[in-house]
Amino acid sequence: MGQKCLVHKLEYNVTHHCNLKCDHCDHLSPFFGPKDNDFNSSISLAAFEKQIGILSRHLHSEEFLILGGEPLLHKNVLDFLRLVKASQICEKSVLVTNGFLLGSQDDELFRLVDKITISFYPSQPLKKEAIEKARERCREHSVELQIFDQPKFSMSIVGIKNEDDRLVNGIFNTCTVAWTQRCYALHDGYVYRCSRAPFIAYKLHKLNLIPQDFSKEDGLKLEDTDDFGARAQEYFNRTTPLKSCSYCLGSVGKRVQHRQLSKTEIQDETWARHSISESIDRTKAFRRIALWNWFKVR
Numbered sequence: 001m002g003q004k005c006l007v008h009k010l011e012y013n014v015t016h017h018c019n020l021k022c023d024h025c026d027h028l029s030p031f032f033g034p035k036d037n038d039f040n041s042s043i044s045l046a047a048f049e050k051q052i053g054i055l056s057r058h059l060h061s062e063e064f065l066i067l068g069g070e071p072l073l074h075k076n077v078l079d080f081l082r083l084v085k086a087s088q089i090c091e092k093s094v095l096v097t098n099g100f101l102l103g104s105q106d107d108e109l110f111r112l113v114d115k116i117t118i119s120f121y122p123s124q125p126l127k128k129e130a131i132e133k134a135r136e137r138c139r140e141h142s143v144e145l146q147i148f149d150q151p152k153f154s155m156s157i158v159g160i161k162n163e164d165d166r167l168v169n170g171i172f173n174t175c176t177v178a179w180t181q182r183c184y185a186l187h188d189g190y191v192y193r194c195s196r197a198p199f200i201a202y203k204l205h206k207l208n209l210i211p212q213d214f215s216k217e218d219g220l221k222l223e224d225t226d227d228f229g230a231r232a233q234e235y236f237n238r239t240t241p242l243k244s245c246s247y248c249l250g251s252v253g254k255r256v257q258h259r260q261l262s263k264t265e266i267q268d269e270t271w272a273r274h275s276i277s278e279s280i281d282r283t284k285a286f287r288r289i290a291l292w293n294w295f296k297v298r
């Protein structure tokens with residue numbers, strides 16, 4: 001068996017839909033629903049068990065994140081968490097949630113995780129009592145609790161292709177998801193360089209904006225071979241943009257006040273009409289990309 005690839009964060013979406021409808025959600029969760037059952041069907045306990053079994057032989061992560069969408073909407077979320085624990089793939093198993101369904105969870109959830117991250121949104125604030133209750137239960141079970149305050153969202157995904165290859169290259173090479181947070185994703189038998197790449201092309205194709213779903217071209221197919229750890233390491237360090245990067249703002253999107261989308265905006269798939277030119281923070285992009293081009297500083 002070859003050497004294991006060591007990574008910082010790896011995430012797995014157990015749902016894609018959510019009970020909140022945040023504008024500019026970088027998982028496009030408000031736009032996932034029953035119409036996406038073809039995509040959602042890739043999430044199953046059996047498939048996850050197989051994937052995490054293979055991956056744990058070749059890769060070890062500091063944190064393994066179970067998230068969504070809203071992960072607590074999955075009725076078998078505990079089974080996914082049990083598999084993460086049994087696989088020993090990580091130092092810490094982390095549940096990332098908006099917290100609205102946390103109060104009704106069984107104690108076992110708290111026994112299965114090492115950390116819970118509650119994303120706190122001011123436009124849809126979780127009640128103080130719910131946060132206090134979560135704090136108490138975490139303390140009781142020695143679970144680390146992080147409250148991640150998100151008053152603003154960055155514009156992240158666009159439906160109109162960025163045709164400027166130099167800009168795409170700059171956006172990718174200064175992308176904090178890929179290079180600083182190094183938050184990778186596991187989806188449908190592939191590992192991905194970032195959390196957005198597994199679904200951008202699926203959504204574009206669903207709306208007939210591209211002729212083919214190219215997601216899998218952006219990922220690395222999971223294989224139980226001796227060299228998989230080394231190949232994953234090489235894949236995670238590539239400086240060539242993914243195809244998905246042509247529809248993404250990386251870390252240079254405009255910051256906008258957090259708000260909930262209306263039903264009409266969701267039906268209209270508003271994200272798909274966004275272009276790079278209207279969504280990019282030009283000052284931030286110029287500064288970050290110049291630093292990368294001149295000094296290779298990210």
Ligand code: SF4
Pocket residue numbers: 171172175176177178193194195196197242244245248249250251
């Ligand atoms: S698609 Fe590209 S630019 Fe967007 S988050 Fe992933 S790596 Fe970064």
